[in-house]
Amino acid sequence: MTLKTNLFREIESVIKALKFQSITVERKTVLQPLIDFIQDKKSSNEEIRLNLICTHNSRRSHLSQVWAQTAAAYYGIKNVFCYSGGTEATALFPMVAETLKHSGFRIQVIADGNNPVYAIKYSDNEHPVIGFSKTYDDAFNPESGFAAIMTCSQADGGCPFIAGAEKRIPITFEDPKAFDNTPEQAEKYQERSLQIATEMFYMFSQIK
Numbered sequence: 740m741t742l743k744t745n746l747f748r749e750i751e752s753v754i755k756a757l758k759f760q761s762i763t764v765e766r767k768t769v770l771q772p773l774i775d776f777i778q779d780k781k782s783s784n785e786e787i788r789l790n791l792i793c794t795h796n797s798r799r800s801h802l803s804q805v806w807a808q809t810a811a812a813y814y815g816i817k818n819v820f821c822y823s824g825g826t827e828a829t830a831l832f833p834m835v836a837e838t839l840k841h842s843g844f845r846i847q848v849i850a851d852g853n854n855p856v857y858a859i860k861y862s863d864n865e866h867p868v869i870g871f872s873k874t875y876d877d878a879f880n881p882e883s884g885f886a887a888i889m890t891c892s893q894a895d896g897g898c899p900f901i902a903g904a905e906k907r908i909p910i911t912f913e914d915p916k917a918f919d920n921t922p923e924q925a926e927k928y929q930e931r932s933l934q935i936a937t938e939m940f941y942m943f944s945q946i947k
Contacts, residue, residue, distance in 0.1 A: 743812070743813055743814060743815040744812035744813065744815070744861075744862050744864075744865055745862060745863070745864075746809065746812065746813060746843075746861050746862050747843045747844070747845065747860075747861060747862065747863075748843070749842065749843025750809065750842060750843040750844065750861055751843075752843070753842045753843060753933075753936065754813060754936075754940060757933070757936060757937045757940055758937065759937065759940075759941045759944070761937060762937065762938060762941055766938070767941075769909075769910055770910060770938060770941065770942050772906070772908045773789075773886065773888060773908050773910060773942055774942050774945045774946070776886045776905075776906050776908065777789075777816070777819075777942065777943070777946055778945075778946055778947065781816060781946055781947075785818075785884075786818045786820060786884070787811075787816070787818055787819045787820065788820050788822070788881045788884055788885035788886070789804075789807055789819070789820070789821045789822065789885065789886050789888060790822045790823065790824060790875055790880055790881065790885045790886070790887050790888065790901075790904070791803040791804045791807065791821065791822070791823040791824075791888050791890050792823070792824050792825065792826075792875045792887055792888065792889050792890060792894050792898070792901070793823075793825055793889075793890045793891040793893075793894050794825055794826050794827065794891055794893045794894045794897070795825045795826075795827060795828075795829040795872065796823055796824050796825030796827075796828060796829065796831075796872040796873055796874070796875075797825070797829050797830060797831055797832045797835070797872055798832050798834075798835050798914065798915060798916060798928075798931075799890040799891055799912045799914065799915075799931070799935070800823040800824065800825065800890050800891075801823055801831055801835050801870050802835060802838070802839070802931065802932050802935045803823065803888065803890050803910075803912075803935050803939065804821045804822065804823040804868060804870075805821075805839060805844065805859055805861075805868050805870070806932070806935050806936040806939040806940070807819075807821045807939045807943075808821040808861070808868050809861045809936075809939075810936075810939040810940045810942070810943040810944075811943055812861065812862060812865055813940070813943070814943045814944060814946065816943060816946055820881070821868070822879070822880045822881060822885070823870075823873075823875075824873050824874050824875030824876070824877055824880050825872060825873070825874055825875060825894070826874065826875070826894050826897055826898060827874060828854065828872045828873050828874050828877075829854070829872045830853060830854045830855065830871075830872045831854075831855065831857060831870050831871055831872055832916075834915075834919070834924060834925070834928050835870075835928070836857055836859075836870075837925070837928075838925070838928040838929055838932045839859060839932070841925075841929060842929075842932065842933075842936075843861075844859050844860065844861055845859075845860040846858070846859050846860070847860075847867075849869075850871075854871055854872050855871065856869065856870070856871040857869070857870040857871065858870075875887070875898075875901065876902065876903075881903070882903050883903040883905070884903075884905055885903065885904055885905060886904065886905060886906045886907075886908055887901040887904035887906070887907045887908070888908050888909075888910050889907065889908070889909040889910070889911060890910060890911060890912055891911055891912065891914060892909075892911045895909045895911055910938070912931060912934065912935060913931065915927045915928045915930075915931040
């Protein structure tokens with residue numbers, strides 16, 4: 740029996756409110772290839788490397804990386820290493836950090852500048868997720884043996900081939916960027932974050 744990681748209490752509260760029944764049958768079909776990839780790796784006692792990819796590595800790919808890593812810890816699935824990248828590097832959008840803070844993550848800026856580096860913690864004793872914008876083939880990311888998960892349709896369409904990827908899986912999300920500088924901005928980022936969290940937790944809940 741694998742012991743699950745104790746997450747921060749606020750994050751645990753968010754997780755308890757996630758509703759897997761909100762995921763449609765069609766969407767579950769989209770998620771199934773990633774469930775199969777994770778299950779195959781776990782059954783073979785291999786490391787599970789996931790590279791979540793979006794165009795600018797600024798919003799959806801980071802939310803996906805953080806929630807996937809947290810879900811793996813929550814369900815006690817070991818040797819899961821989540822990364823993110825873009826087809827180009829920009830910066831992690833500050834509203835993403837604010838949205839994660841709102842869900843209980845503890846965030847520290849460990850390097851300032853045009854592309855700040857964030858340490859994003861979900862548990863006292865687990866290594867933080869390191870968040871900053873980079874291309875998917877950056878030296879920080881794995882070279883091979885990973886699943887490339889395309890989190891936006893633009894990157895999915897623009898990158899038919901990801902070098903080193905063992906499997907390429909499109910799981911696209913709507914971009915909350917459309918609501919930047921509007922009264923709905925915070926609400927829409929939270930909505931997207933919770934959708935991503937729901938789907939990541941659903942997928943890891945299916946692993947035996």
